[in-house]
Amino acid sequence: MSYFEELGLAQPILKALANSGYDTPTPIQTQAIPPLLEGRDLCGVAQTGTGKTAAFALPSLHRFATDIKPRPLGGCRMLVLSPTRELAAQIAEKFRDYGKYLGLNIQCVFGGMPIYSQKKKLQSGADILVATPGRLLDLIEQRAVTLKDVEIFVLDEADQMMDLGFIQALKRIDLLLPKQRQSLFFSATMPKAIAELGNRFLNNPVRVSVTPQATTAERVEQYVTFVTQGEKQALLNYRLQDEAIDRALVFTRTKHGADRVVRHLAGAGIKAAAIHGNKSQGQRTAAMQAFRSGQLKVLVATDIAARGIDVPGVSHVFNYELPNVPEQYVHRIGRTARAGADGLAYSFVANDERGHLRDIERLTKIKLLPESLPEGFRQLVANLPAPVQVREEAPRRGGGRPEGDRNRQGRPGGRQGSGRSRPDYGSPLMSRDGYGRDEIPVSDRAPRNDNRPRGDRPQGGERAYGDRPRGERPQGERSYGDRPRSDRPQGERTYGDRPRGDRPQGERAFGDRPQGDRPRGDRPQGDRPHRDGQRT
Numbered sequence: 001m002s003y004f005e006e007l008g009l010a011q012p013i014l015k016a017l018a019n020s021g022y023d024t025p026t027p028i029q030t031q032a033i034p035p036l037l038e039g040r041d042l043c044g045v046a047q048t049g050t051g052k053t054a055a056f057a058l059p060s061l062h063r064f065a066t067d068i069k070p071r072p073l074g075g076c077r078m079l080v081l082s083p084t085r086e087l088a089a090q091i092a093e094k095f096r097d098y099g100k101y102l103g104l105n106i107q108c109v110f111g112g113m114p115i116y117s118q119k120k121k122l123q124s125g126a127d128i129l130v131a132t133p134g135r136l137l138d139l140i141e142q143r144a145v146t147l148k149d150v151e152i153f154v155l156d157e158a159d160q161m162m163d164l165g166f167i168q169a170l171k172r173i174d175l176l177l178p179k180q181r182q183s184l185f186f187s188a189t190m191p192k193a194i195a196e197l198g199n200r201f202l203n204n205p206v207r208v209s210v211t212p213q214a215t216t217a218e219r220v221e222q223y224v225t226f227v228t229q230g231e232k233q234a235l236l237n238y239r240l241q242d243e244a245i246d247r248a249l250v251f252t253r254t255k256h257g258a259d260r261v262v263r264h265l266a267g268a269g270i271k272a273a274a275i276h277g278n279k280s281q282g283q284r285t286a287a288m289q290a291f292r293s294g295q296l297k298v299l300v301a302t303d304i305a306a307r308g309i310d311v312p313g314v315s316h317v318f319n320y321e322l323p324n325v326p327e328q329y330v331h332r333i334g335r336t337a338r339a340g341a342d343g344l345a346y347s348f349v350a351n352d353e354r355g356h357l358r359d360i361e362r363l364t365k366i367k368l369l370p371e372s373l374p375e376g377f378r379q380l381v382a383n384l385p386a387p388v389q390v391r392e393e394a395p396r397r398g399g400g401r402p403e404g405d406r407n408r409q410g411r412p413g414g415r416q417g418s419g420r421s422r423p424d425y426g427s428p429l430m431s432r433d434g435y436g437r438d439e440i441p442v443s444d445r446a447p448r449n450d451n452r453p454r455g456d457r458p459q460g461g462e463r464a465y466g467d468r469p470r471g472e473r474p475q476g477e478r479s480y481g482d483r484p485r486s487d488r489p490q491g492e493r494t495y496g497d498r499p500r501g502d503r504p505q506g507e508r509a510f511g512d513r514p515q516g517d518r519p520r521g522d523r524p525q526g527d528r529p530h531r532d533g534q535r536t
Contacts, residue, residue: 008037016100028208042205045189045209061095064104075145076129082131085110085112086284107129109130115144118144119142152183159190220345235374236348237385251317253323263387265298272296311335317333322349322356326364347368
């Protein structure tokens with residue numbers, strides 16, 4: 001008898017677990033599932049990759065299996081909040097795997113996708129709703145979903161929620177939730193600010209910690225190489241040629257930096273894709289699917305993906321740039337050495353990043369092993385291939401924002417305080433390489449076809465229709481609007497084209513009457529009608 005059978009989980013859940021070959025619990029599951037089955041609130045300190053999703057999914061599904069209720073219209077029985085789109089989609093997929101024999105309605109909503117289709121799916125209600133905070137508030141404001149029927153509330157990755165500026169959004173959501181509910185609160189770290197946030201949601205919780213705070217994966221070998229910022233790309237190209245690499249994650253600090261790395265890797269013949277907040281949801285999903293399936297060997301990401309990527313087989317993690325927040329380093333290298341496998345983590349450290357390295361070593365209490373530069377490295381730097389423009393495979397479709405999910409204090413992945421989303425630069429018609437038009441170096445801009453004086457252009461096919469002198473075109477080619485008024489009979493004219501003198505005054509609309517044919521003083525001011533919002 002397996003551990004899950006001993007817990008007395010419902011048979012449909014046990015059947016799903018058996019089909020997936022999942023019979024050995026992780027430490028977080030053995031500590032969290034029993035009190036959750038009793039209906040207790042829980043505060044858990046656990047990193048991603050520790051089996052945390054199953055720890056709160058299995059007891060929740062068991063409750064739904066034993067306490068069958070109709071779905072609340074426009075509402076949900078269980079709400080799970082996630083900081084990133086990728087993590088939200090991953091959680092929803094796990095719920096579908098574990099509950100596939102229960103017939104539950106499981107919905108996942110996040111930004112970057114058309115909100116209309118999400119509203120339509122939620123009209124009949126959902127048993128389980130997985131959401132990011134920004135899109136959830138959008139749906140609440142549009143009266144597409146209500147939280148008054150929530151029985152179980154899960155806040156996952158609370159520390160990243162705070163890092164991304166979702167604190168005010170979470171407080172608003174808390175006010176909309178019913179007081180009588182079961183609340184689960186998970187965070188990889190538990191500083192004072194996170195603990196205070198947990199106290200807002202929890203009522204006499206059971207506290208579970210499966211690993212000391214801010215420790216790194218024990219099976220990850222961590223190396224550091226000191227190199228200048230300009231030499232990092234050559235070093236990365238060299239490291240990625242290692243045949244032992246199955247899948248590699250490369251982390252950068254900025255979105256434009258991620259795009260720049262992908263272009264340089266393409267120039268070196270290394271296929272890679274970037275995933276960050278400026279990418280449309282279609283581009284992010286396509287990159288993740290290719291990486292999971294093994295079609296893509298290298299994925300370049302910002303920290304928005306550090307906790308949303310649970311891909312078996314990630315053998316190497318490269319910190320192309322160290323994170324500003326030392327805790328983020330823990331989450332980055334935690335993408336490898338999963339499910340008992342070994343992993344390697346390499347950090348490229350420039351002189352101005354040595355302070356970040358000291359903070360990381362102080363936090364993790366681990367000294368990174370120094371790794372020397374490869375032999376002949378200076379020649380590699382001198383022969384660094386030129387970057388190559390990468391064409392996006394999944395252009396953005398209408399209805400979605402390309403930046404990270406919206407919050408009420410700022411916009412992770414976008415410009416602070418800006419209500420506008422960045423345009424998608426995957427199209428060759430837009431500006432190149434993920435930069436705004438005003439951010440492209442002049443030397444990198446493609447030559448424009450319309451920067452020549454009009455008189456220099458040949459009269460042939462290069463000229464736009466509106467650029468032709470009217471005299472060069474025979475009358476038969478003229479469009480209706482190009483015909484001189486004098487050469488067409490009055491019967492062809494539209495109403496607005498007629499000279500005012502050929503129409504009786506009685507036919508005139510009020511707005512066509514010349515202002516000069518009546519004195520303004522012949523009518524009291526209060527009787528004047530309005531036209532287009534302006535007084536006549």
